[in-house]
Amino acid sequence: MEGMRMLVVIEFAFDIGDDDWKKFHSFFIGMDRRCKIIIISRLQSLARFGSVKPIFLSVLSYDELRYLFKTLAFGSVDPAQHPLSVQVADEFAKVLHGMPGALVAKNTFVDVLRRNLSVQYWHCVLDKRKRMVKRNLSMYGGHPSMLIGEGHPVDITDFSLHPLSMTRHTINGSTKKELPCLTFGELIADPSARPKQDFVLVSWESRIPPHNSFAHFVTSHAQNTHEGGALSGRKRRGVSI
Structure with missing residues (x-):
């Protein structure tokens, strides 16, 4: 595992507290600061946890x-x-x-x-x-x-x-x-x-x-x-x- 980077993809069905997210985020970043986390959710409010501009999928016509x-x-x-x-x-x-x-x-x-x-x-x-x-x-x-x-x-x-x-x-x-x-x-x-x-x-x-x-x-x-x-x-x- 040495030298390997980790990609974590998380799908949230509902909103979570900021403190819970900080604990979760700190755990993975503590393992390797090169770790990348991708958040998937239908809730736009979770965009506050992102470090880059979120990508929103368009709604079906x-x-x-x-x-x-x-x-x-x-x-x-x-x-x-x-x-x-x-x-x-x-x-x-x-x-x-x-x-x-x-x-x-x-x-x-x-x-x-x-x-x-x-x-x-x-x-x-x-x-x-x-x-x-x-x-x-x-x-x-x-x-x-x-x-x-x-x-x-x-x-x-x-x-x-x-x-x-x-x-x-x-x-x-x-x-x-x-x-x-x-x-x-x-x-x-x-x-x-x-x-x-x-x-x-x-x-x-x-x-x-x-x-x-x-x-x-x-x-x-x-x-x-x-x-x-x-x-x-x-x-x-x-x-x-």
């Missing part, structure tokens, strides 16, 4: 996101065979475009939609997504993507048909053994499949190495929920999609 969404959602199926579902896909692209974490959200939902190409199913998933956004704007005053990025809880009652909140979570070996795990697609397809205790919800897992998972810690808040808590004020239907 609506047309680019719409094309990518439909390509992944339909897979090998010809979209022309499902013209009504194409319209729903376009609406999904409008909902996701410009929001924080749009690419992760896109992968999350195309993974769900590929399971069932029925236009009724797609409409139902889209409707639940819209209701979930409205609910969190009403309860917490922020978009779910923004809330998750800042470490705040997000209400996912509209997807689970049961009062649940999720916060960001890092999966490791011990966690997988301690808590039951469920994918977002499994929860959407069958809300009754949710574990009765706290669990880890995997919104999406990369198909290529190192197969990074985007996971959240989910807990019930049924004890804090009252009948007037729903945005619509109407009785919820216990029908899954």
